[in-house]
Amino acid sequence: MDKRESMWEAYLRRGLSRRSFLKGCVALTSLMGLSTDMVSKVVEAAETKPLPVVIWLHGHECTGCDESFIRSASPLASDLVLTNIALEYDHLLSAGQGEPFEHHLEATVQKYWGQYILAVEGAVATSDNGIYCMSGGKPFVDTLQRVAKGAAAIIAYGTCAVSGGIQAAKPNPTGSGGVSHYVGTKQVINVPGCPPIPEVMTGVVMHVALFGKLPTLDSENRPRQFYGNRIHDTCYRRPFFDAGMFADRYDDAGAKAGWCLYRLGCRGPETYNSCGNLRWYQGMSYPIQSGAACIGCSNAHFWDEGMSFSDRLPKYGPLGDIDTIGVAAAIATTAGVAIHGAASVIQRQKREEEEAREQGEHK
Amino acid sequence: MQTVPRRIYYLFSPFLRIFHWVMVDTIIVMFLTGILIGKPPEIMNLEPAQTMLLIDIIRKLHFLAAFIFCASLILRVYGFIINRGDRVFPRFWEGHFYAETVDVALHYRLLKKPHKCYLRNPLARMSYAFLYVLVTIEIFTGFAMYAMTNPFGIGGTLFGWVNVVLGGEMMTHLVHHYVAWGIILFATGHLYMVTRAEFMEGESEVSSMFAGSKILVHEPVDANEVLEPDKV
Numbered sequence: 001m002d003k004r005e006s007m008w009e010a011y012l013r014r015g016l017s018r019r020s021f022l023k024g025c026v027a028l029t030s031l032m033g034l035s036t037d038m039v040s041k042v043v044e045a046a047e048t049k050p051l052p053v054v055i056w057l058h059g060h061e062c063t064g065c066d067e068s069f070i071r072s073a074s075p076l077a078s079d080l081v082l083t084n085i086a087l088e089y090d091h092l093l094s095a096g097q098g099e100p101f102e103h104h105l106e107a108t109v110q111k112y113w114g115q116y117i118l119a120v121e122g123a124v125a126t127s128d129n130g131i132y133c134m135s136g137g138k139p140f141v142d143t144l145q146r147v148a149k150g151a152a153a154i155i156a157y158g159t160c161a162v163s164g165g166i167q168a169a170k171p172n173p174t175g176s177g178g179v180s181h182y183v184g185t186k187q188v189i190n191v192p193g194c195p196p197i198p199e200v201m202t203g204v205v206m207h208v209a210l211f212g213k214l215p216t217l218d219s220e221n222r223p224r225q226f227y228g229n230r231i232h233d234t235c236y237r238r239p240f241f242d243a244g245m246f247a248d249r250y251d252d253a254g255a256k257a258g259w260c261l262y263r264l265g266c267r268g269p270e271t272y273n274s275c276g277n278l279r280w281y282q283g284m285s286y287p288i289q290s291g292a293a294c295i296g297c298s299n300a301h302f303w304d305e306g307m308s309f310s311d312r313l314p315k316y317g318p319l320g321d322i323d324t325i326g327v328a329a330a331i332a333t334t335a336g337v338a339i340h341g342a343a344s345v346i347q348r349q350k351r352e353e354e355e356a357r358e359q360g361e362h363k
Numbered sequence: 364m365q366t367v368p369r370r371i372y373y374l375f376s377p378f379l380r381i382f383h384w385v386m387v388d389t390i391i392v393m394f395l396t397g398i399l400i401g402k403p404p405e406i407m408n409l410e411p412a413q414t415m416l417l418i419d420i421i422r423k424l425h426f427l428a429a430f431i432f433c434a435s436l437i438l439r440v441y442g443f444i445i446n447r448g449d450r451v452f453p454r455f456w457e458g459h460f461y462a463e464t465v466d467v468a469l470h471y472r473l474l475k476k477p478h479k480c481y482l483r484n485p486l487a488r489m490s491y492a493f494l495y496v497l498v499t500i501e502i503f504t505g506f507a508m509y510a511m512t513n514p515f516g517i518g519g520t521l522f523g524w525v526n527v528v529l530g531g532e533m534m535t536h537l538v539h540h541y542v543a544w545g546i547i548l549f550a551t552g553h554l555y556m557v558t559r560a561e562f563m564e565g566e567s568e569v570s571s572m573f574a575g576s577k578i579l580v581h582e583p584v585d586a587n588e589v590l591e592p593d594k595v
Contacts, residue, residue, distance in 0.1 A: 242419035270532040326544035337555035
């Protein structure tokens with residue numbers, strides 16, 4: 001374990017051909033969102049760079065992100081884990097267990113201090129000293145902070161790790177929050193989504209692994225190549241939006257015909273993700289394609305917007321939404337000024353009568 | 364025949380007046396198209412080719428009106444610089460502002476008989492400042508949504524932070540929508556107040572927005588703000 005092999009050496013050891021190695025590199029290049037003229041750089045890095053050590057921590061979460069990750073098709077998650085990275089610690093994928101497994105975490109942290117990539121799934125529970133999320137007998141928040149100190153890069157996988165996720169929904173009894181708040185000044189790559197797209201997960205970790213630096217990030221520290229477009233702007237149903245053809249219910253003719261789901265509260269116009277262009281499971285489908293409106297799962301606090309996923313505006317019980325209230329307020333204002341106007345006229349008439357009477361008395 | 368002496372007070376520069384009427388038109392267009400964008404009309408039983416891209420056109424009208432509005436705002440700023448009468452910011456820093464506000468408010472509540480007259484009374488000034496706050500919110504939230512088609516372009520860099528500050532782009536949509544209703548409510552009240560001042564109190568409120576000057580019998584208390592000091 002002392003001499004860390006490169007990706008090419010891992011291929012050689014497994015008796016894989018140069019051809020399949022190059023094919024893997026080409027696939028990686030496109031997955032990382034890079035142009036094809038970067039292939040030679042990727043090949044170079046894969047030949048020379050030792051496999052990156054990855055520690056994968058699980059916090060306050062449902063393991064759904066792992067479920068997504070293992071469905072990555074190109075590269076296959078198994079290829080990634082076995083030949084592209086050196087995954088040293090992962091609750092779901094590791095064969096080891098129990099105390100030796102926890103010791104291995106400590107050993108890995110010490111041995112590769114400052115070199116390993118830390119991938120985090122799940123929110124950080126902080127209320128009552130973090131006892132709502134215990135792992136290996138220790139509060140997760142403590143483990144995270146200890147391991148994060150020595151990490152070369154931190155990747156927050158999933159909306160929970162990015163902004164707290166459903167655990168952080170009001171009233172947030174466990175005090176859950178995103179990873180970036182608890183790792184000091186360290187830069188965190190946010191990969192939101194519930195879960196993120198499999199190929200996005202593998203693409204980001206491979207980018208860090210091969211180039212040894214972070215991908216270009218946007219203002220919310222999300223990799224730009226995967227979160228640079230709204231789903232609405234990349235949606236294949238967008239022409240129906242522009243044409244004004246909408247589904248109003250999930251069982252009407254519009255829904256059947258595959259028209260735009262905007263009126264059903266689709267969050268595509270507010271959500272940045274690759275669902276529209278990369279899609280899920282080798283481009284098979286994505287929520288809107290399967291007929292369900294986007295719920296904006298890669299948005300921070302998408303669960304706390306004060307309205308149902310199938311509404312575009314919050315409803316206030318019997319008052320209705322802001323448009324109903326607005327019309328009522330406009331009518332009330334108009335009535336109010338009409339009354340005020342009438343009262344003003346009456347007041348002036350009275351005043352004029354008084355003045356006329358006073359003038360009469362003076363004469 | 365009795366002659367009544369009147370005095371002309373030049374108040375609003377052409378730049379403010381053009382801006383005002385452009386604002387009226389564009390706000391009407393933006394409000395109507397905005398409501399339609401929020402709740403798009405249903406066009407059933409048609410092929411996309413036959414709908415003439417209705418929502419697309421409505422959105423483009425909205426954006427066009429918004430750009431015209433913002434462009435004319437530049438005129439407003441220019442007028443503010445060159446003409447004293449265009450400066451209608453409420454003078455919070457002057458002590459008598461507060462007493463005068465109470466005075467005018469009591470008058471409008473029909474509790475007080477004729478009040479002192481103003482070229483721009485403190486309540487009106489405050490309502491305009493309020494309107495500019497609403498308009499500023501609309502501009503920032505509007506461009507934040509518009510520019511984020513390309514988050515890394517100039518527009519995204521200039522306005523993208525609004526979405527972060529408001530806690531998500533959905534919130535930007537909601538704020539934009541709610542504040543639009545606020546502007547419409549303001550407009551209703553504003554329309555009434557100026558009409559009332561014009562026809563009941565002899566204040567040239569409506570006509571001055573066309574002609575630029577007020578022709579008044581009485582001497583307004585804030586006349587010194589627009590006249591040259593030596594002419595007061």
